[in-house]
Amino acid sequence: MQELKPKVAMDYLEKMGISTLTEEDNNLALALGGLQKGISPLEMAAAYATIANNGEYIEPVFYEKVNDHYGSTLMKPKQEKRRVFSKETAFIVQELLTQPVKGSNGTATYCAIDGMDVAAKTGTTDSNYDRWLCGFTPYYTAVTWYGYDQNETVEFNNRNPAGLIWANVMARIHAGLQTKQFEKPFLVQEVTVCADTGMKARSGCKNTYTEYFLMFTVPDLCNKHSGSEVKTEEKDDNSKTEIVEDITEDIDAEEPQIDTNVVTTIVDEEEEDNLNTDNNENTNTNTNTNSNTNTDDNIGGNTNTNSNSNTNINSNTNSNTNTSTNSNTNTDTSEDDSTSTVEEEDIPNEESSE
Ligand SMILES: [Zn+2]
16 A cells, blocks of 8 residues: 555546545555444445446446336436556456365355355454444455444454355345356466565475466566476366355354464564554554554564563554654664563564455
């Protein structure tokens, strides 16, 4: 988001029909969905449908047509359509959004429909005031929001009520349909990637995963390991279709627990230096952003003295505190960097966004 600039993201949101953005939303908290006014479920559904419709926004309507009793059409809604992004970009986002459903750390695994590609994204706000589930299949897009008119914490026994409504409705409306997958455009390539370098994997790369790229953005071969290029076999799931069965019992799953350590590690490796700058720029960001930033500072500050790490723990919602912590870090490191401690790595990361 920092490289892209929040304004660019806001322009895309507006092209996808989001009408409630304000100038105050023009900051990095946008990446986590921290918005001043929020987004209505209807606009959220139309925006997700843009991704599901391979990049084309279609204005939502509430009726298809009005006929008289002779069968001739009296009224048809004018429905605006526009292309927001290419079908290649849309496919890559579709694939990314299947990870909460089929990924090993997925937060919406209970939304799976046998044999069908399902994209789904959970959402939570501070103090669990709001619960969201936004997602789609090749057939339908649906969005559910669960919360109170006056903010109150949603307590639901470790279950995501928005998610369970979504899963139960979607499972039922897909019953009897043929299974279907998102269609990969020709210009998108599935590539096996080395997890250590982020480059195209060789046979000597130990940790690999598959990722989708626009043809002309495929990375070079891994420069850290040896061996021949790993070819990725393109799957052709649409070759065998079956009929989706009706569900006989309600879906009532507890939320999968997220492994926050994984998130912490990734951020630590990639953004350690940049995040200090973020703090300085964004004193108004919400607690979501701040809690991530603090974690980075803590880990990045392995050469801190103990007193510094304590300061970090207590500064979860105030980026001003981070700024002063940074200057402390510099001073202390130059004077005394032998008092390293690793206990900072165990500082729990406040759950910010799933
Ligand atoms: Zn490698």
